[in-house]
Amino acid sequence: MDTIGIIGCGNMGGAIAGSLQMKVIVYDSDSRKAEQLATNKATITVVDSLQALFKECSTMLIAVKPQILSTLYPELQALGSNSKRWISIAAGIPLSVLTEKLGTHEIVRFMPNIAAQYGRAVTAVAPAEGCSASLREDSLQVASSFGSAFLLPESQFSAFIGISGSAIAYVFSFLHALAMGGVAQGIAYPQALQIANDTLKSATSLIDATKANPVELATRVCSAGGTTIEGMKALAQGGFEGLVMRAVEASSEKSKVLEEQAAKQGK
Structure with missing residues (x-):
């Protein structure tokens, strides 16, 4: 073409x-x-x-x-x-x-x-x-x-919205939270945000390069009794994974409702 x-x-x-x-x-x-x-x-x-x-x-x-x-x-x-x-x-x-x-x-x-x-x-x-x-x-x-x-x-478009279309906003929120954590530890917000953003890029580049499961990569970073496992424990105690999964579900379900409305408008 x-x-x-x-x-x-x-x-x-x-x-x-x-x-x-x-x-x-x-x-x-x-x-x-x-x-x-x-x-x-x-x-x-x-x-x-x-x-x-x-x-x-x-x-x-x-x-x-x-x-x-x-x-x-x-x-x-x-x-x-x-x-x-x-x-x-x-x-x-x-x-x-x-x-x-x-x-x-x-x-x-x-x-x-x-x-x-x-x-x-x-x-x-x-x-x-x-x-x-x-x-x-x-x-x-x-x-x-x-x-x-x-x-x-097409039946998976609503799920796609949950993990891609809407998920961009989740990632923005995560980056902001990381940066604010840096601010709480004494790093100015602009620099903390850049560090968090570059860290996210480096993390996804590892997945691209290794094709490894993200859980496997996270395990590699977590030394026994070290700093990372303490942070991972805090995320688990806060229900981090479940919260993200609920966000995906909420966006996906809302997408189905909006698609029904749009289909009626588009007829």
């Missing part, structure tokens, strides 16, 4: 357009937003209508809000949506609705997190039943251009 059309140039659509190493043709009802995006990258071209986009592209990426998408279906159908290949990042709109409204099974749904704006997203990728292998592979290539991509069934 050497060309893709993008409908919508908001934060996520714009971030994806800017990260792709291929010809990108964009359409947004706010032409100023689209033109500004195009000035930053030579591979991005702007068109002034969906009709023009359909003429140029066989693969489309939907990057508009669910309530906006619901108003676009009639025009997309009239232009021949059933003859195109589709990728959707429209939040909460399930594949069942997309296949019905677009008239094709050549659809893949993305669930990226906010780090797409910096090329470091973690994205869940779910092809519709009956989707071609070529679109599945092309979609993984697209998702990998702005971070890492994981092929998952």
